[in-house]
Amino acid sequence: PSVGLFWRAPAPGAPPFVEIGGPVAAGDTVAIVEVMKLMNHVTAPVSGTVTAVLPENGEAVEFGQVLVVIDPGE
Numbered sequence: 001p002s003v004g005l006f007w008r009a010p011a012p013g014a015p016p017f018v019e020i021g022g023p024v025a026a027g028d029t030v031a032i033v034e035v036m037k038l039m040n041h042v043t044a045p046v047s048g049t050v051t052a053v054l055p056e057n058g059e060a061v062e063f064g065q066v067l068v069v070i071d072p073g074e
Helices: none
Strands: 004-007 029-035 039-044 048-053 066-070
Touching: 029 066
Parallel strands: none
Antiparallel strands: 004 029, 029 039, 048 066
């Protein structure tokens, strides 16, 4: 586990993978964490509604840190 950089979109200027209030399906990519120039896709563990994206774009994040909060609803 290493510190990486959090990216909300696949490329600069591209729309973010998810928006707060938007739907997400289990397995959808919600962000990318870049570690040593390797882009690791972060996927949603459940389907639901995105209620928060905690790190800022480009912010350093650590192993185990909560990145995106999803409300699975019912």
